[in-house]
Amino acid sequence: MVSTTRRHFLASLAGAAAVRSPAAPAAADRQNVLFIAIDDLNDWIGCLGGHPDAKTPNFDRLAGRGVLFTNAHCAAPLCNPSRAAIMTGIRPSTSGVYLNSQPWRKSEVLAGAVTLPQHFMAHGYWVAGAGKIYHGRYPDPPSWHEYWPSQTQNRPRDPVPPNRPLNGIPKTAHFDWGPVKVRDSEMGDRKVVQWAADQLHRKHDRPFFLACGIFRPHLPWYVPEKYFDMFPLGRITLPEVKADDLDDVPPIGRKFANPEGDHRKVIQYGQWKKAVQGYLASIAFADACLGKLLEAFDASPYRDTTTIVLWSDHGWHLGEKLHWRKFALWEEATHNVFLVVSPGLTKSGTVCRRPVDMMDIYPTLIDICGLRKREGLEGISLLPWLKNPELEKERPALTTYQRGNHSVRTERWRYIRYHDGTEELYDHEKDELEWYNLAARPEYADLKRKLARWFPKTDAPNSPIERRRTGIA
Ligand SMILES: [Ca+2]
Ligand SMILES: [Ca+2]
Numbered sequence: 001m002v003s004t005t006r007r008h009f010l011a012s013l014a015g016a017a018a019v020r021s022p023a024a025p026a027a028a029d030r031q032n033v034l035f036i037a038i039d040d041l042n043d044w045i046g047c048l049g050g051h052p053d054a055k056t057p058n059f060d061r062l063a064g065r066g067v068l069f070t071n072a073h074c075a076a077p078l079c080n081p082s083r084a085a086i087m088t089g090i091r092p093s094t095s096g097v098y099l100n101s102q103p104w105r106k107s108e109v110l111a112g113a114v115t116l117p118q119h120f121m122a123h124g125y126w127v128a129g130a131g132k133i134y135h136g137r138y139p140d141p142p143s144w145h146e147y148w149p150s151q152t153q154n155r156p157r158d159p160v161p162p163n164r165p166l167n168g169i170p171k172t173a174h175f176d177w178g179p180v181k182v183r184d185s186e187m188g189d190r191k192v193v194q195w196a197a198d199q200l201h202r203k204h205d206r207p208f209f210l211a212c213g214i215f216r217p218h219l220p221w222y223v224p225e226k227y228f229d230m231f232p233l234g235r236i237t238l239p240e241v242k243a244d245d246l247d248d249v250p251p252i253g254r255k256f257a258n259p260e261g262d263h264r265k266v267i268q269y270g271q272w273k274k275a276v277q278g279y280l281a282s283i284a285f286a287d288a289c290l291g292k293l294l295e296a297f298d299a300s301p302y303r304d305t306t307t308i309v310l311w312s313d314h315g316w317h318l319g320e321k322l323h324w325r326k327f328a329l330w331e332e333a334t335h336n337v338f339l340v341v342s343p344g345l346t347k348s349g350t351v352c353r354r355p356v357d358m359m360d361i362y363p364t365l366i367d368i369c370g371l372r373k374r375e376g377l378e379g380i381s382l383l384p385w386l387k388n389p390e391l392e393k394e395r396p397a398l399t400t401y402q403r404g405n406h407s408v409r410t411e412r413w414r415y416i417r418y419h420d421g422t423e424e425l426y427d428h429e430k431d432e433l434e435w436y437n438l439a440a441r442p443e444y445a446d447l448k449r450k451l452a453r454w455f456p457k458t459d460a461p462n463s464p465i466e467r468r469r470t471g472i473a
Contacts, residue, residue, distance in 0.1 A: 030369045032306040034297060035211040038286055039132050039218040042315035043335050052237050055230055055284050058291035062310065066341030067350040067386050073357045073397035073409050074314040077326040077333040080104065080135035082313040087134065088113040089362035089377035092400045093456035096463035103138050107463035116362050117143040120209040123371050128199060129211030131155050131192035148195045155215055156188040160222055167271050177221035177278025179228045189214050189289045197296030212293060216286045221278030223285040231280045236273045239320050240433060246322060248437040250422030259322035276318055307342040307368050311358060329407035329416045330434055334399040342368055345386055352389035355409050356382060357397035396454050404459045408451050415451040
């Protein structure tokens with residue numbers, strides 16, 4: 001049904017039918033894919049309503065063109081495990097890749113994995129990318145025919161302001177924010193987007209899988225001044241925080257929150273509003289980069305034959321639960337941005353509230369593009385929900401942080417279980433900020449049992465850890 005309603009621009013190109021597989025339609029008949037990743041973007045975009053001050057016209061416009069999943073969650077709340085899981089279709093609990101310091105190809109399970117772009121390559125696609133798709137330290141040259149700036153460096157260096165840190169917090173490394181006095185075109189993300197835009201303006205003789213990874217709003221929040229000016233400090237809305245929120249959280253959760261770390265420093269140096277401003281400014285900058293990419297896309301000949309998938313690799317805390325960054329299993333850290341625009345398949349302005357997680361990207365793209373199915377993928381195809389967002393869905397979203405700690409998210413509930421058996425249970429119908437842990441109440445024993453069925457059956461041992469430095473990206 002999908003293939004008959006689509007226009008196949010590439011099918012008309014001479015020579016495009018050269019690659020054929022007996023098991024699947026000709027490569028020339030397939031959709032292109034524009035695969036857009038945004039680093040560290042939580043739900044603070046207009047269409048997800050996570051923050052009242054957010055200014056994201058381009059995210060909102062793109063979401064309005066297809067299906068926006070409003071209850072999407074990462075497989076892991078940190079870069080490397082989240083991205084390795086998305087790109088291989090295999091969960092951290094199966095691969096043993098839980099940390100940013102684990103070269104994912106050194107996992108026994110992932111050593112020979114066929115990544116999502118490799119699967120497209122095997123179907124005759126031209127597969128290329130720029131910017132952060134894999135975690136920076138562990139790029140995967142076999143995944144790409146071409147990469148920019150190179151197969152070993154996934155993004156250009158960004159300009160930084162003199163006299164860092166700007167926020168006055170000592171020993172902050174990249175936990176810093178403030179304006180840089182440069183033009184947009186000098187920013188790494190804009191160069192990445194420009195390279196991707198150039199590929200969209202080229203004539204391609206076979207379908208393409210084009211990946212574009214935007215790094216902001218990853219730290220440090222150094223973006224041109226005009227983006228800071230969009231969010232005057234006097235009008236910044238701080239997140240709603242319950243001072244004693246951690247009192248009913250088990251010790252492992254409190255350790256993840258680490259209130260005496262970032263949060264204490266942010267308060268001590270009077271930086272909370274400035275940090276929120278820096279994050280909003282960085283999101284607005286990422287939104288402007290997305291706008292440039294979409295401008296090129298809409299002017300390209302591929303607009304009606306290309307599926308766009310946009311995802312962020314996890315969420316971000318800015319003080320909620322007295323916690324900063326990701327590295328936790330609560331809503332702020334797991335909730336991510338995920339949307340699909342597919343000509344002839346998705347209807348504009350569609351919202352799907354069913355819980356999904358990022359393991360579903362790989363099988364969904366297989367179905368959209370009519371590629372061969374793959375054994376061993378741990379997500380499910382979302383094709384039925386792209387067609388009918390109201391369809392019932394029993395399977396919840398699952399997120400894992402470090403070995404043996406998991407969170408299941410249904411439309412109503414979040415159930416966290418740590419490796420020592422301690423738990424948290426939140427009712428999003430009454431408590432969307434996850435303030436009241438209900439796990440100890442006997443009336444929820446049966447519900448917890450039902451939700452626990454979705455936790456992984458295995459917790460693979462850690463794959464090899466690289467000790468040379470600690471990855472915090
Ligand atoms: Ca990230
Ligand atoms: Ca609480």
